[in-house]
Amino acid sequence: MDFKQIQELVKMVNKSNISELSIEEDKFKITIKQKDNEVQQVFTVPAVAPVQAVAQVAPVATAPAATSATPPAATAADTKATNLLTIKSPMIGTFYRSPGPDKPAFVNVGDDVTSGKVVCIIEAMKLFNEIESEVSGRIIKVLVDDASPVEYDQPLFLVEP
Incomplete structure (x- = not known):
């Protein structure tokens, strides 16, 4: 093997x-x-x-890339809004909002997403995995800073249907 x-x-x-x-x-x-x-x-x-x-197996610490201002992590009250959907991390790894340091973010606050649209990348074990939205709606909040480690099932985005 x-x-x-x-x-x-x-x-x-x-x-x-x-x-x-x-x-x-x-x-x-x-x-x-x-x-x-x-x-x-x-x-x-x-x-x-x-x-x-x-x-x-743990997230690999990487040097933070030069990024634009990103929202801070959400509080528990933010994720309890009844009309909002959550896009969660399907794996442990390092969260990236864009495909490269000099590239624009996949999605920003206010952008519309559809089911299947790539919203971020999570690096796990030197593999870059594109994460697709499973919901449709408008991005209300980005809950994770760029180049931050994320856990399995951790909320990444809040989406208004």
């Missing part, structure tokens, strides 16, 4: 409700456990003597 296949497995476990996944091939065994929105990998690869390593 190569590294890219392991990355894909971690992403799939992270996006699903699976709590544990174990795979054994010849002298290679991998167990991926998800606990409290954290994905944990346990590898056992025998060498001269059995070796066991445990790795926590």
Whole structure:
């Protein structure tokens, strides 16, 4: 099993409700456990003597890019508005509002979004994942600063239907 296949497995476990996944091939065994929105990998690869390593998958800290002013994180009262929908992060990673430092943001406050429109990018394990809106409406608030780490299921945008 190569590294890219392991990355894909971690992403799939992270996006699903699976709590544990174990795979054994010849002298290679991998167990991926998800606990409290954290994905944990346990590898056992025998060498001269059995070796066991445990790795926590966590957001990669990156240097903040030069950005325009972005709204601060939302308070609990902001997310409790009854008529607003929330676009949430489907994974752990680093949130980016634009495809590059010198590029415009995918969406801004006041922009209309439709289901399937790319609203941001989340970098996870050196992979840039385009996040698409699952709702249609108008962006009311951006809840995360650009180049900030985000958690699984963390609210990213508030949308007025």
